[in-house]
Amino acid sequence: MTLPTSLCEARNRFKRHLDGCDWSELTAGRKRILxxxxxxxxxxxxxxxxMRTLAKEANVKAASIYFHFPGGRSEIVAQSLRWHYSNWGYSILEAIDKASEPEQFWDVLVSAVARCQISIPASDLWDLLVRMDRAGGFLETEFRREIDHWLDLCADLFQASAAAIGYAVDRGRINMVMSMLxxxxxxSEWSGDAADLDAIAEQAIIVSRAILSAPMGSLRRTAAPDEMAIKYSR
Structure with a gap:
């Protein structure tokens, strides 16, 4: 079975954005600081x-940080957030590209996001800084637009995946799934044991499907794309 065109398009938009991040000038020194x-x-x-603490932990002189990042702290924050979501995004892509049918795609997507969110400490920091910016507006305007666009691409991927398995859900329902993850x-109360991630990811899949199935708001169950094709071909 092949994936629906709309789902493939959402996946491709997700990847194009990641590929558009230019890391050609990411030297070893810049990478270490981030x-x-x-x-x-x-x-x-x-x-x-x-900046002093950062220089000490990175084992560089404070002045060299400004050499790598002339914009200082604000530039470091923006680039570190971008570096994190790039690595996070490619991890998700690697996982979903192994899915060959819609039901599997949803489960793999949810599982991959759950694993990354729980096992990578910076994921919580990323979410926290985005929420802080909503209240305080400390990120540069252009970068804030980039973050909003990235979040939309993530939601588009989830929404296209939900539609591919037969759920017509609005953005609010997709946001519920993403907030859960x-x-x-x-x-999850993860102990740090990698073996426990399998059980946690499975639980995330179960809860995500329960959210899709819950009879609330504008949610309605529809026929899956292949079912629709069969129906109208009769």
Missing amino acids: EVFLRLASIEGYSAVT DAGSNW
Whole structure:
């Protein structure tokens, strides 16, 4: 069975955006600073990471940080968030590209997002900074638009996947699924054992399907694309 065209298009838009991020100037020094910032901010909190602390942990002089990132802290924050979602996004792509039919695609998508959200500490930091920006507006306007576009692409992928298995859902219902996955580190109580991720991912799939099936709001069950084709061919 092949995937519906609309789902393939959503996947391709997702990938095109990731491929559009230019990392050609990501030297080893710049990469280390970004990764150290994400690690420190995930452990100590975004506000606790000073340029001096960052320089010490990255084992570089403070002045060299400005050499790598002339824009200072705001540039580091934007680039670290972009670096994280790029790596996160390619991990999701690697997983969903193994799916060959719609039902499998949904389960693989949910499982991959759940695993990344729980096992990568910076995922929670990313979500937190995006929410903080909604309230405080500290990100640059252009980068904020980029983040909004990225979130739309993620939601488009989920929505196209839900439609491919026969659910006509509005954005609110898709946001419910994504919010459940975003909160994975809270409800999963993951011990850090990689073996436990399988059970957690399975639980995420079960809950996501329950959200799709719940009789609320504008949700309605429709025939899957292949079922529709059979119906109208009779």
